[in-house]
Amino acid sequence: MADQHLISVDALMSRVTSIFERAGLAPETARGVAHVIVAGERDNCKSHGIYRIEGCLRVIAAGKVDVNAAPKVQDRGLAVIEVDAGSGFSNPAYFAARDLLVERARKFGLAALVIRDCLHFSALWHEVEDLAGAGLAALSMCPSYAFVAPAGGREPILGTNPIAFGWPRPGPNPYVFDFATSVAARGEIELHRRAGTPIPEGWAVDATGAPTTDPEAALAGAMLPFGAHKGSAISTMVELLAGAMLGEFMSKEALEFMGGGSLLPRHGALILALDPQSFAARSGRDPIAEGEKLLTGISEQGARLPSERRFAARARALSEGILLTETELAQLDRFAALGLDAVRD
Amino acid sequence: MADQHLISVDALMSRVTSIFERAGLAPETARGVAHVIVAGERDNCKSHGIYRIEGCLRVIAAGKVDVNAAPKVQDRGLAVIEVDAGSGFSNPAYFAARDLLVERARKFGLAALVIRDCLHFSALWHEVEDLAGAGLAALSMCPSYAFVAPAGGREPILGTNPIAFGWPRPGPNPYVFDFATSVAARGEIELHRRAGTPIPEGWAVDATGAPTTDPEAALAGAMLPFGAHKGSAISTMVELLAGAMLGEFMSKEALEFMGGGSLLPRHGALILALDPQSFAARSGRDPIAEGEKLLTGISEQGARLPSERRFAARARALSEGILLTETELAQLDRFAALGLDAVRD
Numbered sequence: 001m002a003d004q005h006l007i008s009v010d011a012l013m014s015r016v017t018s019i020f021e022r023a024g025l026a027p028e029t030a031r032g033v034a035h036v037i038v039a040g041e042r043d044n045c046k047s048h049g050i051y052r053i054e055g056c057l058r059v060i061a062a063g064k065v066d067v068n069a070a071p072k073v074q075d076r077g078l079a080v081i082e083v084d085a086g087s088g089f090s091n092p093a094y095f096a097a098r099d100l101l102v103e104r105a106r107k108f109g110l111a112a113l114v115i116r117d118c119l120h121f122s123a124l125w126h127e128v129e130d131l132a133g134a135g136l137a138a139l140s141m142c143p144s145y146a147f148v149a150p151a152g153g154r155e156p157i158l159g160t161n162p163i164a165f166g167w168p169r170p171g172p173n174p175y176v177f178d179f180a181t182s183v184a185a186r187g188e189i190e191l192h193r194r195a196g197t198p199i200p201e202g203w204a205v206d207a208t209g210a211p212t213t214d215p216e217a218a219l220a221g222a223m224l225p226f227g228a229h230k231g232s233a234i235s236t237m238v239e240l241l242a243g244a245m246l247g248e249f250m251s252k253e254a255l256e257f258m259g260g261g262s263l264l265p266r267h268g269a270l271i272l273a274l275d276p277q278s279f280a281a282r283s284g285r286d287p288i289a290e291g292e293k294l295l296t297g298i299s300e301q302g303a304r305l306p307s308e309r310r311f312a313a314r315a316r317a318l319s320e321g322i323l324l325t326e327t328e329l330a331q332l333d334r335f336a337a338l339g340l341d342a343v344r345d
Numbered sequence: 346m347a348d349q350h351l352i353s354v355d356a357l358m359s360r361v362t363s364i365f366e367r368a369g370l371a372p373e374t375a376r377g378v379a380h381v382i383v384a385g386e387r388d389n390c391k392s393h394g395i396y397r398i399e400g401c402l403r404v405i406a407a408g409k410v411d412v413n414a415a416p417k418v419q420d421r422g423l424a425v426i427e428v429d430a431g432s433g434f435s436n437p438a439y440f441a442a443r444d445l446l447v448e449r450a451r452k453f454g455l456a457a458l459v460i461r462d463c464l465h466f467s468a469l470w471h472e473v474e475d476l477a478g479a480g481l482a483a484l485s486m487c488p489s490y491a492f493v494a495p496a497g498g499r500e501p502i503l504g505t506n507p508i509a510f511g512w513p514r515p516g517p518n519p520y521v522f523d524f525a526t527s528v529a530a531r532g533e534i535e536l537h538r539r540a541g542t543p544i545p546e547g548w549a550v551d552a553t554g555a556p557t558t559d560p561e562a563a564l565a566g567a568m569l570p571f572g573a574h575k576g577s578a579i580s581t582m583v584e585l586l587a588g589a590m591l592g593e594f595m596s597k598e599a600l601e602f603m604g605g606g607s608l609l610p611r612h613g614a615l616i617l618a619l620d621p622q623s624f625a626a627r628s629g630r631d632p633i634a635e636g637e638k639l640l641t642g643i644s645e646q647g648a649r650l651p652s653e654r655r656f657a658a659r660a661r662a663l664s665e666g667i668l669l670t671e672t673e674l675a676q677l678d679r680f681a682a683l684g685l686d687a688v689r690d
Contacts, residue, residue: 079424080454080624109425110457110617114624137590139582153648157639165582175585177578227572233522233651234579236639237484237510240520244635245482245621247628252642272455272617276590279425279459283592290589294502294581297597303498306578 006321022339024067032092036122044313048123059264061340065119071096079108085118105273115269125178128166132174138166142269143243145261146251149222151232154209156222159251161238177306181235242270351666358383367684369412377437381467389658393468404609406685410464416441424456430463447479450618460614470523473511477519483511487614488588490606491596494567496577499554501567504596506583522651526580587615
């Protein structure tokens with residue numbers, strides 16, 4: 001298209017990093033945040049790409065994130081490692097503890113990483129994909145903001161609570177899924193509201209708990225979990241394991257703490273890493289080769305594996321560059337020039 | 346009802362144990378198997394109660410389970426413990442390794458139990474509930490028989506792959522869910538076939554991959570995962586973690602090994618145990634009290650927590666006894682009198 005321009009992954013990384021440095025983040029922190037945003041854009045995962053920059057700048061401008069936070073890794077030599085994000089973004093905290101998590105999973109067979117007190121905006125696939133790249137199976141989850149009612153209920157008490165899983169495969173791309181445990185994203189309901197179109201049945205209930213297709217009523221009511229009572233149970237598990245168990249905020253307290261859902265949520269996150277080579281050792285089988293029997297069996301019958309579209313977009317971006325619109329490029333220029341003033345009223 | 350009789354939990358335990366002893370199991374093995382069957386009946390979980398005795402006897406009569414198997418615990422001092430069921434039933438293997446799993450989860454913060462080479466027939470809630478009773482959060486999963494197609498596919502390659510989760514609560518009953526990752530159980534489709542009634546839309550596809558409400562076509566085709574691509578992804582994760590990762594059968598190989606789905610499947614199982622007190626220690630919060638905020642918030646808005654009906658049935662059974670029909674009691678008598686001859690053609 002005429003108004004689209006190609007930019008290399010490296011060039012975008014450099015531009016986004018400098019935006020965050022201009023906004024007051026230390027260089028390493030800025031790189032950590034920029035890294036996951038550029039990865040999202042590279043994978044044509046637009047909801048977690050450069051679209052997220054504004055939200056990050058707004059929470060910085062509101063003084064709700066510590067721009068000077070340096071992640072502190074806490075290690076008692078056990079299978080559980082903790083990293084305190086110190087009210088900073090989650091990504092630098094993950095990067096600070098990642099190598100230790102890998103080492104510990106290999107040593108004990110499995111290990112867990114607790115991220116405490118972080119601002120969270122990124123997709124979880126980044127972390128599980130990174131760990132799969134180190135040969136580990138990984139499961140990641142976190143609460144969010146309480147916008148979702150349990151199945152059979154009407155009051156929002158659950159978050160959209162994403163859950164992501166990664167499994168190593170031969171070749172460059174692991175098996176990765178990452179999804180919200182709500183039927184839809186809140187942003188999708190917002191888009192219907194702006195367009196004046198009804199939302200599909202099954203997405204939400206109104207404030208009385210009755211099913212609704214009216215986006216206004218849905219936003220004033222509650223979103224619903226995917227998969228009825230089963231998805232609701234999984235979402236509850238995410239609250240318990242990645243909220244209550246860590247002694248960090250669950251989705252309701254996260255919403256109360258921030259005084260509403262307009263800024264990024266602050267809470268913890270849980271990542272489990274398991275070493276297939278350790279688990280399979282006594283069987284004499286190669287767990288990765290075994291996994292391929294299933295995964296190729298899914299692909300060969302024409303069913304799509306999760307993340308396939310993302311990996312295809314990545315291959316294009318790495319060889320040809322990332323396609324951005326003039327509007328997107330102008331916004332990057334504006335953030336770079338104005339810093340936090342770009343998001344202040 | 347006139348043809349129903351009350352039997353105490355202890356009396357049923359004694360009758361079921363003696364049926365398995367008569368069928369050739371060692372006393373301790375018989376007790377382990379009987380324990381979970383009686384627990385299912387006690388909780389009015391009829392699909393996993395005394396109904397399962399016949400399936401267990403049939404697999405014994407077919408010589409497909411080692412009645413003399415003694416579970417062997419393998420411990421390398423790590424966070425992963427293994428128990429080899431030696432082609433025996435899964436339940437005695439779990440009981441043999443359970444205390445070590447609890448000890449190791451408390452020591453390291455989390456631990457995993459691998460059950461190898463077991464015949465599997467029981468609901469998973471029994472194990473996660475037992476671990477929740479020891480103050481641990483627990484996640485359990487296993488493959489089954491390949492009767493389920495991935496979302497977007499048509500060939501059965503996934504099992505009904507149950508997943509169960511337990512979380513400790515004050516009082517007698519933990520938070521527990523346990524469900525198949527397929528929309529419905531295969532037995533439900535079989536019931537429709539016998540009754541000549543169509544199955545609901547969304548349960549299955551025929552052999553060409555087209556949606557079907559014909560139970561015959563469904564049984565010849567494939568069942569579907571719950572929650573579309575999200576449930577399909579979770580089912581895939583169960584195959585990878587509880588099959589490939591352990592070097593044990595996935596659902597397709599389990600089906601091939603047994604030469605069809607008429608006998609109980611043989612495969613492995615994975616149980617993760619996490620110690621909330623260890624995870625929460627640095628937060629200064631009580632993870633169990635935090636969890637209660639969520640769980641009471643779900644109950645108080647009128648949404649049902651999973652397992653609530655089971656716990657209510659249990660309370661009735663413990664105070665009044667278990668209600669069995671004359672037909673059920675006659676079947677127990679028959680199994681006790683005839684042993685394996687009762688299930689031989």
